[in-house]
Amino acid sequence: MINLNEIKGRSAISLIEVYEGVNPYLKKLKQDYLKNKKLALTENQTAYIINNHDKEPIYINRVIRISNYLGEELKTQNELTFTPEKILVEFMLAETDKTYHVYGKLSTKQQSKMYFLPKTQVYDDPYFEPITVNVDFTPYNDVLAKQGKKLYQHQEDGIKFLLSRNGSILADDMGLGKSIQSIIAALESGAKKILVVCPSSTKINWEREINVFCDETAIVDGKKWKEAKFTIINFDILKNFHSLKDKKNIDVELNRELANANFDLAIIDEAHYLKNNDSIRGKIMVELATKHSINKVWLLTGTPVANRPMDFFNLLKIIKSPIAENWKHYAVRYCEGKQFFRTLKNGTKKQIWLTDGASNLEELASKTKNIILRRLKTEVLDMPDKVVTPMHQQLDKKGWSEYDRLWDEYVTNRILEDKKTNEEQKSLVELILLRRFIAAQAIPYTIEMAENAIELGRKVIIFTSFTEELEILQNHFGKIAVKHNGPMTTTQKQKSVDAFQGNAKIKVFIGNIKSAGVGITLTEGTVVIFNSFDWVPGSNEQAEDRAFRIGQKNDVNVYYQLFDNTISTRMWEMLNNKKDVISTIMGDKTLSEDEITTLLVEQINK
Secondary structure (H helix, E strand, C coil): CCCHHHCCHHHHHHHHHCCCCCCHHHHHHHHHHHHHCCCCCCHHHHHHHHHHCCCCCEEEEEEEEECHHHHHHHHHHCCCCCCCCEEEEEEEEEECCCEEEEEEECCCCCCCEEEEEEHHHECCCCCCCCCCCCCCCHHHHHHHHCCCCCCCHHHHHHHHHHHCCCEEEECCCCCCCHHHHHHHHHHHHCCCCEEEEECHHHHHHHHHHHHCCCCCEEECECCECCCCCEEEEEHHHHHHCCCCCCHHHCCCCCCCHHHHCCCCEEEEECHHHHCCCCCHHHHHHHHHHHCCCCCEEEEECCCCCCCCCHHHHHHHHHCCCHHHCCHHHHHHHHHCCEEEEEECCCCCEEEEEECCCCCCHHHHHHHCCCCEECCCHHHHCCCCCEEEEEEEECCCHHHHHHHHHHHHHHHHHHHHCCCCCCCHHHHHHHCHHHHHHHHHHHHHHHHHHHHHHHHCCCEEEEEECCHHHHHHHHHHHHHHEEEECCCCCHHHHHHHHHHHHHCCCCCEEEEEHHHHCCCCCCCCEEEEEECCCCCCHHHHHHHHCCCCCCCCCCCEEEEEEEECCCHHHHHHHHHHHHHHHHHHHCCCCCCCHHHHHHHHHCCCCC
16 A cells, blocks of 8 residues: 655656546646646645556446436535536546546547546445356256246346356345245256355255256255255354464464355355354355355344344455445445443543434435345235234233233332433343233234134144243143244154144144244245344344245235233334335435434334
8 A cells, every 4th residue: 555655746747748548637747847847736646657557458338327416515516506416437546545537528429538436425336247148948847847836037137147246235125036046056067075054953954956957966964964966054153164363372273165166156155144244154154255265154043134224234344345444444435433432440531433323315216226135025026915913902900910010020120220311222131021922922812813714724823032921832832833943953844844834634744933033935924923023123024934935825824912002012013114215225215314214213113
């Protein structure tokens, strides 16, 4: 990197004197120097000459979109009668961390000229060039035909999308077959060694899907390393096979099986598990993708943004997106990032960042549109409807008495612990006792609804958040029900799924949202009941879509149990508000900054 303090103006001028390239800016500086025999250079001009005197302009010839702010600036600077929304970039003359210097035009009637474009005001990647991929899908459809299946058009398009990009996010709606798209794309890519990272509960399912086309698979369990063409491992044990270097213990033995395997493709299922860039699993995948040269990384997730734009950052970093090269810029630009310093007990000051906000969401959506592919069921398939209905219930007198007692006990404890009363959102998260109480109150209503559906010949899926409610429901339904929760082994979980899907006597599937909400297919169920639900919209939607996915031939009815004027209705309101922010980031909906701010704070300030 150039140290401008050490650069002498004369050294830059000597480069201009002998410049023979075609960069119009450098040519003009040379003309000015030869004409006047002197040239006063600013630091920026000096750096430009030093960095670009030996570089030729790059031919781009692509129209890119710019912000309204930049359009207004260009209108004023160039005395235009219109506000440009796009610019034809004919050549990229130079580039800094913050700016593109381009040669192009703002309209077909204008002459080409030079423009300095701040990167934050440019919506499109000027270097992106679509790649046309041709794939013969006949062999794959021949295999699938034996199972009475075929590839849908959106799946063929998704396979081509993955093949045309080294780093990308396949963010299809749940149930549209992201795994089969990535498997076929992997086979077509020519990759010799493929790493599949997924939740523990879906490892067997992944192996089954791969084995339809390829039998070279290995599932990694515990601390025993295995390898094959497709190596399947769950998030929780990544740390067993890739140690992160500890500066304080540099001499400790490091596990490096994942790095030493030299994978040339990584497929990460339910990639939102990696959203926390401070988590061990998140750091491991960033290191594997960026420092150990896994050439291709494909992320699969129906919810790339779980709650806030910062959830998106680590995923973008893993696929080596330019927008994730500068964490601070991303935090400030898209998360309303703010920093402050806190004095610790030892007197030292610690820098703290707040990145829970959301800003410039349309710009974020625009800048990531070439690396993310998202299709909704309603857009690509003639699938049956999914109807989501909140079921409002009322607590009886005894219930209200107990609910109020729990609330008063909670408030008293907060006062005794000297917690701030305005930390509304934090307090909501902490109210586990109230959520458990409401879940228990919902059980009789859930049982009644499920039994009515069973009488009508329907199979029922019930989702829970707590062990107690799951066990009560399991005991009630007995032999006609199966369960799926964290303590079960992968084999036991798969047996529950298989029994619900293939045994006519099994009428009810009872699953924990975290355990059973991803990676499994429950298309035999047409009624989904949330006895309780999660804070994260994406977790609930993923659970809903265990039934509403490819293979479902009937309408799916989803019910959420709500008790009026309790934490359940408060959660329901906040979840729907979160969905509005997420939809904007994904490009589904446009909101003003005021609307976004209102959505995020109106419930907190009630």
